[in-house]
Amino acid sequence: xxxxxxxxxxxxxxxxxxxxxxxxFYPGDSLxxxxxxxxxGALRQSPxxxxxxxxxxxxGVCFECLVEIDGRQNxxxxxxxxxxGMVVRRQIGARQLP
Amino acid sequence: xxxxxxxxxxxxxxxxxxxxxxxxEGGARALxxxxxxxxxxxxxxxxERNRSNARLSAILGPDYRRGAALVERLRASGAxxxxxxxxxxxxxxxxxxxxxxxxxxxxxARALVIATGxxxxxxxxxxxxxxxxxxxxxxxxxxxxGGLVPSGRxxxxxxxxxxxxxxxxxxxxxxxxxxxxxTAQSGNIPAALPHLPRAFTxxxxxxxxxxxxxxxxxxxxxxxxxxxxxxxxxxxxxRATAIRFRTGRASHxxxxxxxGLHEGVIPQQQLPRALGCIxxxxxxxxxxxPRRDPWxxxxxxxxxxxxxxxxxxxxxxxxxxxxxxxxxxLAELGxxxxxxxxxxxRRVRQARDAHLTxxxxxxRLYRPGPGLIAPPDHVTICRxxxxxxxxxxxxxxxxxxxxxxxxxxxxxxxxxCQGRLCGPSVTGLIARETDRSEAETGYYxxxxxxxxxxxxxxxxxxxxxxxxxxx
Ligand code: FES
Numbered sequence: 001x002x003x004x005x006x007x008x009x010x011x012x013x014x015x016x017x018x019x020x021x022x023x024x025f026y027p028g029d030s031l032x033x034x035x036x037x038x039x040x041g042a043l044r045q046s047p048x049x050x051x052x053x054x055x056x057x058x059x060g061v062c063f064e065c066l067v068e069i070d071g072r073q074n075x076x077x078x079x080x081x082x083x084x085g086m087v088v089r090r091q092i093g094a095r096q097l098p
Numbered sequence: 099x100x101x102x103x104x105x106x107x108x109x110x111x112x113x114x115x116x117x118x119x120x121x122x123e124g125g126a127r128a129l130x131x132x133x134x135x136x137x138x139x140x141x142x143x144x145x146e147r148n149r150s151n152a153r154l155s156a157i158l159g160p161d162y163r164r165g166a167a168l169v170e171r172l173r174a175s176g177a178x179x180x181x182x183x184x185x186x187x188x189x190x191x192x193x194x195x196x197x198x199x200x201x202x203x204x205x206x207a208r209a210l211v212i213a214t215g216x217x218x219x220x221x222x223x224x225x226x227x228x229x230x231x232x233x234x235x236x237x238x239x240x241x242x243x244g245g246l247v248p249s250g251r252x253x254x255x256x257x258x259x260x261x262x263x264x265x266x267x268x269x270x271x272x273x274x275x276x277x278x279x280x281t282a283q284s285g286n287i288p289a290a291l292p293h294l295p296r297a298f299t300x301x302x303x304x305x306x307x308x309x310x311x312x313x314x315x316x317x318x319x320x321x322x323x324x325x326x327x328x329x330x331x332x333x334x335x336x337r338a339t340a341i342r343f344r345t346g347r348a349s350h351x352x353x354x355x356x357x358g359l360h361e362g363v364i365p366q367q368q369l370p371r372a373l374g375c376i377x378x379x380x381x382x383x384x385x386x387x388p389r390r391d392p393w394x395x396x397x398x399x400x401x402x403x404x405x406x407x408x409x410x411x412x413x414x415x416x417x418x419x420x421x422x423x424x425x426x427x428l429a430e431l432g433x434x435x436x437x438x439x440x441x442x443x444r445r446v447r448q449a450r451d452a453h454l455t456x457x458x459x460x461x462r463l464y465r466p467g468p469g470l471i472a473p474p475d476h477v478t479i480c481r482x483x484x485x486x487x488x489x490x491x492x493x494x495x496x497x498x499x500x501x502x503x504x505x506x507x508x509x510x511x512x513x514x515c516q517g518r519l520c521g522p523s524v525t526g527l528i529a530r531e532t533d534r535s536e537a538e539t540g541y542y543x544x545x546x547x548x549x550x551x552x553x554x555x556x557x558x559x560x561x562x563x564x565x566x567x568x569x
Binding site: 001002003004005006026028029030033034036037041042046048049051052053054055056057058059060061062063064066074079081 | 134147154157217218228230232233235239240243244246248249271336355356481483484514515518
């Protein structure tokens with residue numbers, strides 16, 4: 001879906017995991033950009049009709065990029081800078097109340 | 099309660115940066131808040147990081163690079179900058195609740211400048227919720243922030259200055275398989291012509307020259323461009339794989355890997371609506387905008403709205419609107435005399451108006467077509483709650499005559515985006531169905547929190563420490 005203008009990220013650069021898969025990213029990437037660059041399609045499932053959803057606006061207005069980050073649900077991936085060691089999962093359904 | 103600030107500016111795009119810089123340069127204690135991790139807004143996203151990237155800077159072009167000077171001015175001004183900060187509640191009298199890294203903070207000020215900019219007009223059409231469909235602005239943000247370029251077969255569908263600018267940037271970035279589907283109606287050109295003479299005055303010719311240059315570059319680059327496109331539908335199961343559309347009587351189907359949609363931009367309404375500012379319908383730009391006086395003051399005391407958040411004016415005019423609001427506040431604070439304010443305001447407003455001469459021409463040329471406002475029944479209008487145009491039409495027939503009633507009937511606008519992505523379509527469709535104007539139909543009633551906030555974050559709410567304040 002996307003390629004980088006720069007050569008691809010160096011081995012041993014910062015990395016996070018998405019559903020257990022290692023994703024190497026560039027410093028300055030938002031989490032959503034890092035996942036799109038890695039070819040990830042859907043980031044969440046609609047809690048209403050279970051349809052797959054992915055980042056749409058990349059600027060914080062559509063809320064289609066909601067994911068679970070380090071155990072915290074419903075985080076906007078397009079507004080969250082990618083961090084080394086982040087553990088990210090798909091947001092399935094609405095937020096579960098603790 | 100701390101009374102830490104003279105003014106709080108929300109949004110670090112051109113209007114907000116100019117407002118905060120002008121306030122701080124004039125001796126006011128100014129706080130600038132933005133949701134992003136760096137200054138620039140969407141138009142100048144990642145501008146500081148990209149200065150050292152010659153290739154990307156060249157692709158993004160001179161109008162983008164121009165933002166660097168404003169960011170430098172902001173950094174030198176002494177304004178306090180707080181990034182990665184989402185505002186979720188504002189109370190009249192300028193109490194601003196924000197969240198930074200999971201921590202809620204309350205700041206107070208004598209005046210508020212809302213400079214939250216624009217968002218892209220929602221484009222409800224069949225399949226627009228599929229992965230692989232994004233806005234053109236979103237694709238451009240990926241280019242600006244990560245040097246990400248679409249690979250595979252890219253289709254851009256829509257119209258407007260950003261649509262053509264991004265197409266050109268794709269060419270320069272080496273995108274090979276690009277198809278442009280221009281949705282502008284053929285009647286737009288004759289309708290726009292009466293606005294053309296004025297567009298050559300002031301700075302307007304620059305916008306026309308830029309547009310002509312973009313179109314020339316695209317035809318030289320042999321980009322596939324189809325005009326008069328309508329009835330777009332996107333196909334796919336797990337992601338978008340094809341796009342169907344019509345031109346005149348012919349139907350087409352194109353396989354594709356990525357689709358960008360764009361039908362112009364509209365003011366972000368959430369914050370001023372939650373505050374209770376009065377809005378008017380702008381027929382020329384087909385959107386609601388907050389009512390303001392010539393300095394940008396809203397209908398609420400102490401609340402200014404500058405830049406695209408107040409009505410679409412573009413980056414350069416936004417900068418001057420930010421300065422105008424700051425000058426009015428500086429005079430209010432007694433930092434400059436009314437005479438000095440008026441003298442400077444005259445120059446600032448002249449500079450702004452010079453950038454608006456081409457606006458009516460462009461607005462008319464790229465006006466969204468009727469298909470966008472009244473999509474077929476099976477098209478999803480509210481993405482969050484998965485509500486289709488047909489359900490909304492049936493609700494109207496059963497007596498939901500306004501957006502707030504439709505909300506009660508169907509839950510439209512009650513998902514996480516709080517109506518940002520369906521509000522304009524819901525108003526437009528109800529207006530059509532009931533044969534009333536958008537102004538009569540009105541808009542959702544917006545309530546805070548305008549960003550989700552958890553009980554835990556509220557419990558950790560803190561006051562800003564003295565060291566955060568300007569002096
Ligand atoms: S992609 Fe729209 S809010 Fe994140």
